Amino acid sequence: MVGLYRPDVAVVTLSIGLGLAGLAFGRARVSLRLADRPDDLFTRLAFASVVLPVTLAAVAALAPPTAKDTLQYHIALPKAWLAVGALVDVPYNIPGLRALGAEMSGVWGMLLGRLLSPRAGEAAFGAAMFAYFPLLLAVVHGWARERGLGRGPALTAAALVASAPVAWEVAGASYVDLALALYVVLAFRAAARWSTGGGRAALAELALALGFALSVKPLAAAALVLLALLVLLRARRAHGQRDGARLATAGVAALALGVLIGSPWYLRTWLLTGSPLFPFFPGLWPGEALGWDETRAVLFQAFNAQYGGDPKGPLDYLLLPVRLALMGRRDVPLEWESVCGPAFLAGTPLVALALWRRQLDAELGIAAAGGAWLFAWWALSAQVLRYLLPATALWALVVAGAAAALADNARVLSRALLMATLGGQLVILAWFVGDDPLRVALGTEPRDAYLTRRLDYYPYYRLINETLPTDATVWLIDVRRDTYHLERPYVGDYLFEDYTLRRWVAEAGSAAELRARARAAGITHLLVRHDVLFDPARSVLVDDSRPDAENRARLARARAFLVDEARVLRADQKFLLAALP
Template identity: 30%
Template structure:
């Protein structure tokens, strides 16, 4: 336990150093591009957002140059300090900033102050849960969000990984995870996961800042928006993982914050900030390209507002170039490595290395299996199913209202549930969006310029994002930017209700309190089994053996297999804990193994050996016994071509590790 606690302390120091480096280099940008009248809160928010973007892209450059060493990463952080530490001290500490809000802390009702304190406590709890080692509940972290950066670190460079299309996605947050893994030399993932938590805090800072640009300059509005987001169970749980959706949400919010400020006041520097974060959003996920499109459309918005364009063209052009420039490295890298800038999408237009038309079609259909139908009934039920339905009424459920009656038998069950693969109570979004947001139609003065721009424009972007989600991938965490804008609407609406009279203020505060209490209970339900390992009472190894079957496989692999082993995995994409070279060999992930030309196990072994394969891992849970691969593996074992080295019978169906036996003639 003492060793674990010492590692926690080291991780905190390293993460704190990264945060200070981000603030330092970000402050240098704020000092040179600070819009007129910016507050300290807005300056810190912009500095933190810009800083993590700069640090991430610096790590990308270091990785592409093949300089991935701990000393180089520390040197990069030192450069960030040297560039901006003086600016951080001067700009964020000594400079006189205007106070952005009409209210002060003492003007808030006691219940609102309690909510603020509770939000801080929940943020600290989320940070604590970042010390839980990546486990089976963090599927995507184990398969690529952390696994790919770990492979880069082991190889000492960022390079083309042909076995997974996920490695070709834009990876700005993953560069931060690479930094975290490298600083600890793979001893801990806590620093890496904490970067996603930092984006969670950044989302709240952006929402808190929003009130300064609206009529009434309401601190209360920003506070309620931040509380709604921080207590949303979906956002909270995402913040404790090394996923990317909270990071994407932070960049989207900062992009929209800069854009709305630009449209509210004629200062082109706000549009530059919007362009920077639009590019960062597109560098995080392909869906972030919508933000770049919004920046490009800024002149049309100005024209609709009847604002003169003559003095704004320079800012519009600079912001557009900045957005494209920040996003471009990921798309150029894809073009050079795969021939497709948006790999694996748009295959019919660009093609793509290690991909095929059949794989592209299967991938599209797989994404569309999430969620419910795409008919008018599913559209009308969308508000209910986003907020109050405990399942995502998937195609397997066959119901667009109510509960699924096939939970025990449906083969697509893993695509149900709002927390990916974890069974949770309902209301993972919470009750506040549906309880509060509809009343915005009655209270918010949408016709006024300040509200139509400051709130209406983000809502319009969110509606466009939601339309894409409804048509393509009805996956709840993909809609986190939409839900964050919904939290903005919650904040605006609650602040408007509070201003009416004391009775309405008491009523709406009671509704908010009820929503926060329920959300907190869901959060504690999620956190309870993870707290022992988070605080160091339970050892990480015993926790992982009990919760994450692939960890037991990795223990054997890392202990028993030679260091030069090359492993082909079947039905087992969770490779984060493997310390041997591996690749996904399943048909459908890539074309490394030409299955269409193989007739028997002998052909398969020849194909393996061309790839240097010495061992295979088969997770029989995801490899059907009647499949061709299963028959070939059984034939190989019967003929002595494959030798079982280890079997995990603790989890059934079991996972096997087999050696490819070397024989002449094959």
């Protein structure tokens, strides 16, 4: 906000971070001594099951970004901020009005990388966002070791997370959900330590982890609810009313401090929109922003409801764990937009049995409660699979702990769990081979060639960047509004990308009126996906409640505006780029 997004500031920030890391390692008295005995085959396989997905995700993260949300805001917003050197509001970019704490890591990475080249800055952003993946796995492994699990079973817990295709996809796509999972797991670890007798240090860790989680996404509020309940339960178990009041005060103060740490993002949202919850819960606390209105808020709720299928009945919720294990498809909202794999379902009976026999210690019990609570919250809200990552990380720890508690030899069940991760590993490998990010990451494939085969509209973006004048303004219609790779001014609706066109076509009496509206908005060119727009069976311009003649007239007006009376610069069976006369 004060113009400090500069390379020199990034270098100073990195130096401070490295210095603090050195102090932390020094205080921890890290020892690099060898293990008392060499790892057996099982432990080495568990280690390989962690290293393989992490390595493949690292390669994917270094490739030019192609993931939808990343191109819309995760990296598009930092690019806009660095262009002016400050955190600014980007018009029409609705996610830019929400918490964006994790993206800040990518901002500093991009600044440092740009000291070498723009491509290096892009790769550095991906590397910074990828770093949350190995950090999360290290926390899961470390917590498992703290609970007495051997190296092999602890690595199995990490492998359960690493082998989930959704985790690999998020790590390589520069999404922020692994950052949220990391901080939520750290918050539950701190709460578990405090609940089992920990002191002020655990409360300090709880406050920091909760604050950082809230700064990543509002979804952290789900964890806050259970963390508050854990604080009250610890206070209730205290010896005496005075001791209980003291514990309750300390716990609530830690949670309040965590909320305070995460609050600047929500205060910013409040100032910009009139609601700290924007764009969620419009009925509870409505907000306003350029490019957003009440109708789109209702459409947004319906959009989120489609994940996992809509409508959902009792049987759908009952079978949800089984469906998650056996189904799931990449980029298909009805099937959660990604893949979880069968490993977590295979481990769930072990957790149930260990809980029934009371063989899980208190900390693992709290982790189990956290995982179950976050799963229930997710099931009743937007079932986007990557939002489930905090629960999966906690559940992986509990599954490994249950396997160790139930078997005389912890390695027996851990081996079975490790075998269950094979399906996820194969899916990850198939996705990696299909995406083929290795060549571009190594520099043997040109960036434009990689983006052309990954993004079907990219040749049009390249044409816009290379041929249109710098003062041209392009209206993006049904092309995902992925603005990171676009180097010209643009307008476009977020998420509902044909909303304005649909409204204008319904209100306007002719193509000339549509053209006048576009010109008044400063639009000079149009990039539209026309194959769906002009198909009467699929077009959003067709209103089934209106007469057929009116719908045909709407399609004719739109075609005249976009094609017949515009100068077509390039077109194919799917996209069209035209200049307004």
